[in-house]
Amino acid sequence: MRRLTREAKIGYLFLLPSIAVFLCFVLYPFIYTIVLSFFDYNWFTKKTLFNGIGNYISLFSDQTFWAALGRTIFYTIGTLAGQCILAFGIALLLNKEYAGIGIIRSIFLLPWILPTVVTALAWRMMLHERWGVITYLLELFNITDGRVAFLADTALALPSVMAVSIWRGFPLLMVSFIAALQSVPKELYEAAIIDGASWFNQLFHITLPYLRKLIAIIVLFRTIWVFNDYDLVWLMTRGGPAFATETLPIYVYQRSFGAYKFGEATSIAMVIFFFLVVMSGFYFKLIEKED
Amino acid sequence: MKKRGTLVVFILLISVLAVFANGTNESEGKTHLTFWTALTTTADQQAHQKIIEAFQAENPDIEVTVEYVSHKDWYTRMMTSVTSGDYPDMVLCDQSEVAWMYYQGMLAPMNDVLSAIDPTGTDFVSGKASIDSCRTRDGNVWGIPFSMNINAIWYRADILDDLGIDPDSIRTWDDLYEVCELVKGQGYTAMGMALAREAAYQQLCIWSNANGCNFFDEENGAYLLDIPSERKKVEDALLYLKKLNDNGMMPAGVSNWMWVDYRTAMANGEVVFTSSWGGDIGVASEVNPDMLENLSVMVHPVGPDGEEYPPYHDAGIWAWSITAGAYETKKEAIDKWIEFFFEPENISIACAARPVYNLPLQKSVLESDVFYSDPITEMFKDEIEYLFEYALPTARRVGFEAGPSIVAGQISSQLFLSDAVQNYLFNNWSLEETMEYIDSNMKDVMEEFNYPIDGYNE
Numbered sequence: 001m002r003r004l005t006r007e008a009k010i011g012y013l014f015l016l017p018s019i020a021v022f023l024c025f026v027l028y029p030f031i032y033t034i035v036l037s038f039f040d041y042n043w044f045t046k047k048t049l050f051n052g053i054g055n056y057i058s059l060f061s062d063q064t065f066w067a068a069l070g071r072t073i074f075y076t077i078g079t080l081a082g083q084c085i086l087a088f089g090i091a092l093l094l095n096k097e098y099a100g101i102g103i104i105r106s107i108f109l110l111p112w113i114l115p116t117v118v119t120a121l122a123w124r125m126m127l128h129e130r131w132g133v134i135t136y137l138l139e140l141f142n143i144t145d146g147r148v149a150f151l152a153d154t155a156l157a158l159p160s161v162m163a164v165s166i167w168r169g170f171p172l173l174m175v176s177f178i179a180a181l182q183s184v185p186k187e188l189y190e191a192a193i194i195d196g197a198s199w200f201n202q203l204f205h206i207t208l209p210y211l212r213k214l215i216a217i218i219v220l221f222r223t224i225w226v227f228n229d230y231d232l233v234w235l236m237t238r239g240g241p242a243f244a245t246e247t248l249p250i251y252v253y254q255r256s257f258g259a260y261k262f263g264e265a266t267s268i269a270m271v272i273f274f275f276l277v278v279m280s281g282f283y284f285k286l287i288e289k290e291d
Numbered sequence: 292m293k294k295r296g297t298l299v300v301f302i303l304l305i306s307v308l309a310v311f312a313n314g315t316n317e318s319e320g321k322t323h324l325t326f327w328t329a330l331t332t333t334a335d336q337q338a339h340q341k342i343i344e345a346f347q348a349e350n351p352d353i354e355v356t357v358e359y360v361s362h363k364d365w366y367t368r369m370m371t372s373v374t375s376g377d378y379p380d381m382v383l384c385d386q387s388e389v390a391w392m393y394y395q396g397m398l399a400p401m402n403d404v405l406s407a408i409d410p411t412g413t414d415f416v417s418g419k420a421s422i423d424s425c426r427t428r429d430g431n432v433w434g435i436p437f438s439m440n441i442n443a444i445w446y447r448a449d450i451l452d453d454l455g456i457d458p459d460s461i462r463t464w465d466d467l468y469e470v471c472e473l474v475k476g477q478g479y480t481a482m483g484m485a486l487a488r489e490a491a492y493q494q495l496c497i498w499s500n501a502n503g504c505n506f507f508d509e510e511n512g513a514y515l516l517d518i519p520s521e522r523k524k525v526e527d528a529l530l531y532l533k534k535l536n537d538n539g540m541m542p543a544g545v546s547n548w549m550w551v552d553y554r555t556a557m558a559n560g561e562v563v564f565t566s567s568w569g570g571d572i573g574v575a576s577e578v579n580p581d582m583l584e585n586l587s588v589m590v591h592p593v594g595p596d597g598e599e600y601p602p603y604h605d606a607g608i609w610a611w612s613i614t615a616g617a618y619e620t621k622k623e624a625i626d627k628w629i630e631f632f633f634e635p636e637n638i639s640i641a642c643a644a645r646p647v648y649n650l651p652l653q654k655s656v657l658e659s660d661v662f663y664s665d666p667i668t669e670m671f672k673d674e675i676e677y678l679f680e681y682a683l684p685t686a687r688r689v690g691f692e693a694g695p696s697i698v699a700g701q702i703s704s705q706l707f708l709s710d711a712v713q714n715y716l717f718n719n720w721s722l723e724e725t726m727e728y729i730d731s732n733m734k735d736v737m738e739e740f741n742y743p744i745d746g747y748n749e
Contacts, residue, residue, distance in 0.1 A: 043370065044395065045740060129544035130552075130561075149544030154718050240488035241546035242718035243710065257367050258706055 033266045041263040043256075055267035065268065067243065068251040075162055075247055076227045080219060082166035083226075087173035092203075094174070095181040105178070112171035120235030123164045127151050151237055154244040161236050161245055165229060173218060180214045181207065213286060220283040224276050248272055322624040324355045324617075327368075328383035330609060330644070331359040334573065338644035342637045346628060353624045363489050366391065366704040373397065380617035380625060386424040386608045386691060389434035391700030393427070394740070399618035400431040401611075404626050408435065408633045414653045416679075420606035420686035421652050428694055428747065434610030437633065438642055438649035440568035441682045442497050442605040447563045448587040450474060458589045462600055464501075464531050467564075467592045471540045474563045481540040483553035483562035486716065490549055492708035493605065495729075496689035497566060498528035500603035502594025505692050506733075512693035513746030514737065516730055524596045525729070526722055529715050531594065536716050546717045558582050568607060569678075572647040576667050583667065588674045590681045599685075606686035609649065635659045647671045650678070693747070697740045698733070707732035 004012070040051040059065050094105055111119065126132050129149035138144040150160040188206050197205070208215075230249035233239070239246035239254065246254070248268060256265035328339070336359065343355045358379065360368050365388055372378040373395060382392065392398050405422070409415055415422050420441070425434035444467070451458055454473060461467050471481035484494050499506070504524035505515055515521040535541055542548075542562065550570060556562045558575035560582060565571055575582045590601040611629055618625060631637060635656045642649035642656075643665035656662050657679075663669045690699025702708060708729060715725040737744050 042739060047739075130542075130556075147543055149547070152544035152547035154546075237547075238488050240713060242713035242716075244718070254706065257370060258704075260370075 033269060036263055037266040037270045039263045041261070043260040043262050045260075051263060055264050056271075059264070059267055059271065064243070064246075065248075065251065068246050068248050071158060071245070072227060072247040072249075075158060075165075075229070075233075076223060078159070078162045079165045079169065079226050079229075080222055082162065083170045083173050083222065084215070084219060086166060087170040088177050090170070091174050091177035091181055092207075095178055105175075108174060109171045111168050114168075116168070116231045117235055119164065119168050120232055123167075124151065124236055127160055152241055154242050157237055157241060157244040161233055164236065165226070165232055168232065169222070169226070173222065176214075176218050177211070180211050184210045213289065217283065217286050220279060220286065223279050224283070227272070227276060227279075321352055321354045322621055324353060324381065324621060324624055324628055325358065325379040326355070326381040326383055327358050327360050327379045329360055329362045329365050329385065329388070330383060331361055332573070332644065334577075334644040335359075335641075338640050341640055342632060345637070346631045349631070350624075350627060353627065355628060362388075369395070369397075378614055378616075380614055380621060381628070382612050382614070383437075383609060384612070385703075386434065386436070386610060386688060386695065387700055387703030389425050389610050389612050390690070390695040390697070391704055392612060392614075393433045393695060394697040394700055397614050398433045399613045399615040400433060401435055401613060401629075402430075402432050404613075404629050405432050405435055407626065407630055409653070414655050416652050416654060416657075416683065418683055418686060419691065420608060420683060420688070423694060424608050424688065424691050425610055425612075426694055433695070434608075434612040435629065435633070436608035436610040436652050437638055439606050439608040439652055439683075439686070440570075440645075440648045440650065441678050441686050442493075442566060442568050442607075443588050443590055443678060443682050444592070445557065445565045445567045445569065445571050445586060445588050447557075447560070447585050449585040450477075450479065450563050458587070461589060461592050463592050464594050468531075468534065468540075471535065471564070472538075475540060480542045480556075480562045482535055482564045482566070483542060483548065483556045484545070484566040485548050485550045485553055486541075486545050486712065487547050487549045487552075488706060488709050488713060490709065491712040491716075492702060492706075494532060494566060495525070495528060495708055495712045496702075497591070497605045498532060498594065499525045500605055500687070500689070501591040501597065502528050503597035503599065503602055504528070505603070505687075506689045507692040507696070507698075508746055509692045511746030511748075512696055512743070514733065514742075514744045516733065520596070522726065522730075524594065526726060527594055527596055529712070529722060529725060532712070533716055546713060557586070560585075568605075569647040569650075570645060572667060572671060573645045576646065583670060588678065601681050601685055604682045604686045605688055606683070607688065608652070636661050638662075639665065643668060647675060650675060696742060698736055698742050701736045701740065705736070707736075 037055055038051060038053070040047065040049040040054065090108060094101065094108065126134050127150040129135055129147045129152060132150075135144070135148045135150065139147060148156070150156050184207060188210075189202055192202050192206055228249055229247070230253070233245055233247055233250055234253070237245040239250040249272070252265045252268045252272070255268065256262050328335070330339075336357075339357050343357070346355060347353065362385075365384065369378070369388075369392065378397065382388070384392075389398070406412075415436075420439045421436060422432060425436065426432050444461075446458060448458070451470070454470075454477065456470055456473070461470055475481050485491070486494060496506070502524040504521055506525075507513065508515060516525060536545065542556065551574070553562065553565045553567065554571045554574040555578065557565045557567070557571040558577075558579045560579070569588070571586060572583065575586060591604055593600045593602040611632065613625055613629075632641070633653070635653070638651050638653065638656045639659070639661040642651055642662065646665055646667040651657055651662060663672060668675070688699070690696055690702045711720075711725050711728045711732075714720040714728070715722065720728070734744070736742070
C-alpha cells in the first residue's frame with residue numbers, strides 16, 4: 001500500500017472541514033429525511049411508527065397534494081416564461097455600448113440584489129387593495145372600476161405572486177443573456193445585414209439559434225430554483241387565500257410545522273427532490289452536449 | 292514558533308470572550324429572567340418596559356428581559372425552541388398557546404403563585420373566560436390570566452344614530468343583516484373582521500358560538516359536531532358569513548385581513564361594524580382619536596338556532612405561564628416577578644396598553660382607581676361595564692368548553708379550520724364539502740392526539 005506523502009496528508013487535512021460540513025449539514029439531513037419519509041412521525045406527540053411506503057401511497061390520493069403540485073408547475077412555468085421573455089427583451093436593449101450602459105445595467109440588477117423580505121413586503125404594500133399604489137393608479141386612470149384585491153382574490157393571488165417573482169428573478173437571466181449575446185460573432189450579423197435580413201430575421205435565424213442551448217441550460221437551472229421558491233410566496237401570502245398560492249414547498253411547511261406530520265412532509269419533500277433530480281439530469285445532459 | 296504562540300493567544304482570547312459572553316450577569320450575581328410574549332405593539336412594549344424597570348428598581352438582583360414573538364410565528368418559534376431546549380423562563384400568551392405548551396410538557400403548575408396573588412380564591416372573576424381556561428381537570432393551574440378580551444360587535448354609534456337605528460334593536464342575525472343592508476345603501480362598508488389564513492377559524496367559532504353552538508361538551512369535553520343539531524349551527528354560521536361576504540357587506544380583500552386591518556378600518560371610518568375584541572379602541576386612539584367618541588359595542592346578535600340572548604361569546608385571555616425547567620432553578624425570582632406584575636398598578640399599566648381590549652380579571656383591579664386612571668379606559672367605562680354584565684357570563688373559547696384540552700391548542704396552531712372557512716367563503720367549496728373537511732380534520736386531530744372523542748369518563 002502506497003503511503004501518503006506529507007503534502008498529501010496536509011491536503012486531506014484541509015479537506016476535512018468541508019467534508020465535516022458536508023456530512024453534518026447535507027448528507028446527514030438528507031439521509032434523515034429519506035428515513036423519516038418511511039415513518040409516521042408526529043413532532044408534537046413524538047409518535048414514531050414505521051409506515052413503509054404508506055406516506056407515499058396516501059400522498060397520491062391526497063387531493064391537496066395534487067392541487068399544490070399543479071399550482072407549483074403553473075407557478076414555475078409562468079414565472080420562468082415571464083422571466084425569460086423580460087430578461088431576453090431587456091438584454092437585447094442593453095446589449096449595446098453607449099455612455100452610461102454600465103449604470104443602466106446595474107439599475108436593472110436592483111430587483112435581484114434586494115433581500116427577498118424587502119421585495120415581498122414592498123410588493124405586498126403596493127398590491128394592497130386599500131393603501132397600495134398599484135390599485136390606486138388603476139382606479140385613478142379608470143382601468144378598473146374599484147380597488148383590486150390582488151393578493152386577496154383567489155383568482156389573482158398566484159398570478160400576482162408570479163409577477164413579483166418575475167420581477168425579482170429576471171435580472172439574473174438578463175445578465176446571462178447579455179453575456180451570451182456578446183458571444184455571438186458579429187460577422188454573422190454583418191453578413192445578414194448585407195443579405196438584407198431584417199431585425200426579426202436576425203433575431204430568429206442568428207441570435208436565438210445561437211443561444212438555444214445556453215437558454216435551455218439557464219432555463220433548466222432556473223426551473224430547479226423557481227420550483228423550490230418558498231420565501232417569496234410565504235412572505236407575500238402564506239399560501240392563501242383559500243390555498244390559492246399553496247405551492248409544494250409551502251405545503252411541505254404546513255404539513256411539518258403546521259400539522260407536525262414530519263413523516264408526511266418529508267415524503268412530499270422526497271417527491272420534490274425526485275422531480276428536481278430528473279430536471280438536473282436533463283440539465284447535466286445538456287451541459288455535456290454543450291461541452 | 293511565533294505562529295504557534297499567536298495561535299495559543301488567539302484560542303485563549305476566544306475562550307475568555309466565550310466565558311464573558313455567557314456570564315456577565317451571573318458574574319454580577321444577578322438572576323436573569325426571560326419571557327416571550329405575543330403582545331407586540333409599541334404600547335405593549337412600553338408598558339412592559341415600565342413594569343420591568345419598576346420591578347428591577349425594587350429587585351436589583353433580578354434582571355428581566357422580554358422577547359416579542361408575533362402570534363403568527365409563535366408555534367414555529369416554540370417548536371424550534373423545544374427541539375433545541377432553549378426556551379424562555381416564562382411566557383405571556385393566550386390560552387390556546389398555554390394549552391399547546393402544557394400538552395408539550397413545557398409548563399410548571401402555578402397553583403402556589405396563584406394562591407399568593409389571590410389568597411382567598413375570590414379575587415378573579417368566575418366563568419370560563421378566567422382561571423378555568425388554564426385549569427386542567429386535575430386542578431392544576433398552568434397559566435394565570437392578567438387580562439381577557441371579549442369578542443362582540445363594535446359599531447359606529449354616530450352612523451346608526453344618523454340612520455335612526457337603535458343598537459339594542461339588533462338582537463338577531465337577521466336584524467344585523469338588515470342594518471348592514473341599510474348602511475351599505477348609504478355607501479358604507481358594513482362589516483369588518485379578520486378572515487386571513489391565520490385568523491379565519493376564530494370567526495367560525497365566534498359565529499357558531501353566537502348561534503348557540505359548542506364544539507365540545509361543557510362537562511365532559513365530548514365532541515359535539517356529530518350531533519346533527521349542533522352541526523347545523525356551524526353550517527348556519529358559515530352560511531351567514533358567506534351571505535355577508537357575497538352580498539358585499541364585507542370589504543374587498545377581507546380574505547387577507549388580519550386583526551390590525553379591521554381595527555384600522557374601524558379607526559379610519561371605513562367600516563360600520565366589526566366582529567372584534569375591542570382592539571379597535573387602541574388603534575383608534577393612535578391613528579384617529581377623533582373616532583373614539585363614535586365607537587360603541589353591543590353583544591353578539593343571536594343566530595337562528597340560538598336559544599338564549601345574549602348568546603355565547605368568544606373570549607381570549609392573556610396569561611402568564613412558567614416553563615418547567617426554569618421553575619426548578621429560578622422559582623423565587625419568578626414568583627417575585629409574577630406577583631409584582633399582578634399588583635393593581637402594574638395590571639392597569641399593562642391593560643392600558645390596549646385599552647378596552649385588555650380587561651382585567653381581578654376584582655381588586657376593576658374596583659381600584661388606578662384601572663380607570665387611563666383616560667381612554669375611563670372614556671369607555673360604560674362599554675366595559677356593559678361587556679362584563681352582558682357578554683362575560685357567556686364568554687368561552689372553542690376547545691376550552693371543559694377546560695384546556697390538547698385540541699384547543701391545535702385549533703389555534705393548525706390551519707384546517709381557517710382553510711375550511713376561506714375555501715367556503717372565497718373558493719366555492721360547497722357547504723357539505725366544507726363541513727366534511729372540518730369534521731374529518733377535527734377527528735384526525737383528536738385521533739392523532741388521543742383526545743377522548745366521547746368525552747372524559749371520570
